[in-house]
Amino acid sequence: MKIKTRIKLSILLIVCMAVALIAGCSMGEGTLSDYLKENGAENQCVTYYGNGGTFNENNTKTVMDVYYKPDSYIVSTQQKKFSVNRSLYDFDAWYYGQLDGEGNPVLDKNGHLVLTSKKLGEKEKIAAGEHKYVGAKWNAKVALDVYLVTDGFNITSGETVYKNGDLLKTVNFGSDSSYGLSEKTDAVAAKDATFLSFYSDKECTKPITNVKKPVEADAENVKVYAKYLEGKWTVVRNSTNVVTMFNNSSNGGNYYLFTTNANNEIDCGGRSIALSSYNFNINIEGNGVTLRNIKFKSEGISGGPYSIFGKFTAGARIRDLTLKDVEVSATVKSDLNGLYLVMHGNDGADISGLKLENISLSVTTGSLILNIQNENTDNWLFGGYDTDDKYIAEKGDISVSNASLKINGKDLAVNISK
Numbered sequence: 001m002k003i004k005t006r007i008k009l010s011i012l013l014i015v016c017m018a019v020a021l022i023a024g025c026s027m028g029e030g031t032l033s034d035y036l037k038e039n040g041a042e043n044q045c046v047t048y049y050g051n052g053g054t055f056n057e058n059n060t061k062t063v064m065d066v067y068y069k070p071d072s073y074i075v076s077t078q079q080k081k082f083s084v085n086r087s088l089y090d091f092d093a094w095y096y097g098q099l100d101g102e103g104n105p106v107l108d109k110n111g112h113l114v115l116t117s118k119k120l121g122e123k124e125k126i127a128a129g130e131h132k133y134v135g136a137k138w139n140a141k142v143a144l145d146v147y148l149v150t151d152g153f154n155i156t157s158g159e160t161v162y163k164n165g166d167l168l169k170t171v172n173f174g175s176d177s178s179y180g181l182s183e184k185t186d187a188v189a190a191k192d193a194t195f196l197s198f199y200s201d202k203e204c205t206k207p208i209t210n211v212k213k214p215v216e217a218d219a220e221n222v223k224v225y226a227k228y229l230e231g232k233w234t235v236v237r238n239s240t241n242v243v244t245m246f247n248n249s250s251n252g253g254n255y256y257l258f259t260t261n262a263n264n265e266i267d268c269g270g271r272s273i274a275l276s277s278y279n280f281n282i283n284i285e286g287n288g289v290t291l292r293n294i295k296f297k298s299e300g301i302s303g304g305p306y307s308i309f310g311k312f313t314a315g316a317r318i319r320d321l322t323l324k325d326v327e328v329s330a331t332v333k334s335d336l337n338g339l340y341l342v343m344h345g346n347d348g349a350d351i352s353g354l355k356l357e358n359i360s361l362s363v364t365t366g367s368l369i370l371n372i373q374n375e376n377t378d379n380w381l382f383g384g385y386d387t388d389d390k391y392i393a394e395k396g397d398i399s400v401s402n403a404s405l406k407i408n409g410k411d412l413a414v415n416i417s418k
Contacts, residue, residue, distance in 0.1 A: 041067045044126045046074055047105070049097065049113035049135035053086035062111070070128040074120065088217035089138040092175045094120040097133040105133040137175075140217040144171045144179060146186055149204055149227045150193070157188040165202075168226060173213040180210050187226050194233040196258060199225045207260040229256060233285075239268040242291055249310060250278040257289035257321065265290040265324075272297050275330060276310030280343070286321025286353065296328040305338025305345075305370070305383065306330065312349035312384075320353035332365035339369050341403065344383030352397045362406040372405070377413045380405055392418050 036042040048055070050062040066082075068074065084091060097113035098106040106114045113135030120134050148155065150164045162168060168188050173179050187195045200206045204227045211222060229235075233256040236245055245255050259266050266289060275298040296308050305311075308328060328341055338344055341361045361380065363369070371379045381400055382391040392398060405413040 036067050039069055041069045043129045044068045044070055044072070044131075046126065046132045046134060048084070048094070049105075049133070050084050050086070051112040051115075051135045052089070052110075052138060053084045053091070053136050055084050056082070068126045071125055074124050074126055074132070084136055086136075086138055088141050090141055092137040092139050094134040095137050096120060097135050099133065139173065139175050140214050142173065142214045142217055143221045144173060144186075144211060144224055145169075145221045146171065146198075146224050146226050147202070149199070149202060149225045151230065153193070153230045155188075155190040155193040155228055157190050162188070170221065173211075176213065178210050178212045181208065181224065186224075190228060192232075193228040193230055194235065194256070196227045196229050196235060196256070197260070199227060201225065209260075236266070238266060239271050242266060242268055242294070243271050243273055245282070245284070246273045246276075246308075249276065249280045249282050252281050252315070254283045254285070256285045257287045257291075259289055263290075264288055265292055267292055268294045270295055274298050275301065275306040275308065275328070277301075277304045277306045278310045279313045280310040280316050280349075281313045283315075283317040284321055285319050288320045288322075290322040290324050292324040292326075294323065294326050296326065297330070299331045300333040301330055302332065302334040302336065302367075304336045305340060306336065307340040307342060307344045307383065309343040311345040312343055312347060312351075314348035316349035316351075318349075318351045318354050322355040322357060323359065324357040326356070326359040328359070328361045330361075330363050330365075332363060332367050332369065335368040336365075336370060338371045338383055339363060339380070340371065340383040341381050341405070342400070351395055354398045356398075356400045356403065358402045359400070360404040360406070364408055372407065372412075375407070375412055377405060380413070381416075381418065388418060 033042065044067060046066050046068070048064045048066065050064075053062070055061045055064045095115040096118045098116055100106055108114055113133060115135050115137060126132065146168045148162050148164060148166045148168050152164060154161050154163045156162075169186065171179070171186055181198045183195050186198070197204075197207045198209065200208045200211075202223075202225050204225060208224070211224060214222065231254065233254045234241075234245070236242055236255050236257045237259060257266070268291060270293055272295045275296050298306065308323075308326075309316075330339060332339070339361075341359065342356060371383065378387045378389075379385070381388040381403065382398075385391040385394065399418065401417040403413070403416040403418075404411065405416075
């Protein structure tokens with residue numbers, strides 16, 4: 001630490017100030033008090049509290065008074081003549097202490113100065129007759145260790161191969177009271193795997209995004225676990241990701257749904273997505289997640305056929321996904337080859353555990369819609385078969401509950417479950 005004044009105090013003076021001020025502490029033929037008085041420094045004092053640390057490598061001195069000439073700069077962090085140390089901690093900065101109603105410093109049960117949020121500046125001055133109280137703030141030398149969790153496979157980052165349970169990296173907490181975890185800075189980029197989430201337990205049941213820094217120095221670092229998925233996936237975590245997934249459903253790719261929401265839902269907040277007449281050619285691992293509160297909406301459509309998913313290809317795959325509270329609406333410009341609530345076509349797609357709950361299709365049209373002409377309601381959910389019942393019988397693991405169909409304001413099907 002560095003003490004600055006407008007006059008250069010001698011090293012001997014600094015040493016004298018670093019010990020208790022007693023009458024016998026002398027400087028040449030005069031006393032320290034005489035020296036301070038001669039330099040006008042006897043009434044300007046800063047009391048430094050080590051707050052667990054000790055001064056100038058003295059393992060017993062925890063409080064130190066330093067005197068200044070009026071209008072002098074107080075402290076800087078460079079001067080080695082004035083040091084404070086604490087085992088297992090890094091010095092953060094000096095902070096002003098709390099004062100009671102009589103202007104006395106407030107101490108905790110350990111005799112440490114209770115700090116305010118105001119930091120002592122690098123170029124602050126002390127006025128004539130002023131007494132300041134400051135205390136050291138410390139950061140425990142405890143780091144955060146990030147460990148890899150996989151389902152038995154290795155991951156490769158750069159030229160390094162990590163196996164399940166390996167230490168990926170160690171991160172310093174810094175001076176903040178907590179540490180926000182980031183995939184970019186606290187995980188590793190893997191060539192053959194995808195980062196999923198951080199967890200506080202190695203069983204990966206408690207996802208976390210923030211870690212509280214230990215107040216006291218502990219023997220062990222804080223442990224955090226980073227779980228990875230085998231292969232390359234796009235992780236769908238929020239409503240924006242959901243919209244992107246549907247908009248790119250004809251381009252191929254693997255999508256893994258994940259949320260830390262307690263009810264395992266991603267609320268899409270009424271986000272709107274266009275109905276599709278294109279091929280549906282992606283792999284969705286629903287992971288039991290429910291996508292709720294979505295609107296699929298298209299205006300002035302023709303040709304088709306159209307549905308939420310478009311036309312399933314042989315490479316399409318959906319596992320364990322629920323769509324809930326979904327509104328589908330369309331205005332039809334001219335004749336449609338077909339308009340289906342959920343999907344149309346079936347070219348060997350692998351669909352398992354797909355659930356549709358509280359879902360509606362509302363159409364405004366003056367044109368012919370092939371599959372629901374003459375108010376037909378046998379084949380408006382799925383398509384690809386003569387009737388919806390045949391589709392359900394073939395696929396087996398798809399369910400629909402509380403589905404409704406409305407054409408030009410007329411209810412044709414209400415609360416249908418299959």
